[in-house]
Amino acid sequence: MFRRQVRLLRLFLLTRPSIQTALSAEYAFPRRFVNTARQLRALNSFMAQINTGNSVEVLTSEGTTSTSYTSLATPGPTANAVAGISGAIEVTVSANISIGTGATGAVGLYVDGSPYFDGVVSLGNNSGGSISVSTAGTITVPNLTAAASHTFELFYKTDDASVEATFSNRVVNVQPV
Numbered sequence: 001m002f003r004r005q006v007r008l009l010r011l012f013l014l015t016r017p018s019i020q021t022a023l024s025a026e027y028a029f030p031r032r033f034v035n036t037a038r039q040l041r042a043l044n045s046f047m048a049q050i051n052t053g054n055s056v057e058v059l060t061s062e063g064t065t066s067t068s069y070t071s072l073a074t075p076g077p078t079a080n081a082v083a084g085i086s087g088a089i090e091v092t093v094s095a096n097i098s099i100g101t102g103a104t105g106a107v108g109l110y111v112d113g114s115p116y117f118d119g120v121v122s123l124g125n126n127s128g129g130s131i132s133v134s135t136a137g138t139i140t141v142p143n144l145t146a147a148a149s150h151t152f153e154l155f156y157k158t159d160d161a162s163v164e165a166t167f168s169n170r171v172v173n174v175q176p177v
Contacts, residue, residue, distance in 0.1 A: 105165025
């Protein structure tokens with residue numbers, strides 16, 4: 001893996017000479033290899049910054065009457081990102097939620113297959129009819145294994161099984177921090 005990182009760094013530096021100059025001055029990267037722990041830490045930090053994250057969307061409008069988190073007919077969206085040296089990834093979730101009177105529709109975030117955050121975005125309705133709102137939320141997921149790929153998936157529920165919550169324009173964006 002280390003050799004792959006060095007090859008990626010070289011390829012990136014060949015296409016961005018101003019970055020090469022800045023890195024050479026700040027971290028003293030030799031042209032042939034990285035030979036100290038300080039340089040390796042700098043390389044890992046730089047590689048994490050190159051990872052621009054991932055954004056995935058599902059536009060389909062689908063609903064559920066489940067009171068526990070579930071996949072919709074078109075699951076997800078699911079996005080992957082490699083955590084940088086900090087072990088943290090910023091996750092932004094957005095969706096259009098439609099819900100009937102007296103109920104709440106919610107989007108839950110699962111990280112690496114396990115529930116992580118209940119109600120990243122949600123919509124409660126106390127009005128006399130159905131409402132539909134586009135909503136978004138951002139959270140930072142800390143303490144992930146650095147330099148490892150992590151999976152972020154959205155699941156959906158309503159708090160009242162007699163009222164269907166409908167979700168459309170579902171987006172998850174993941175970005176290493």
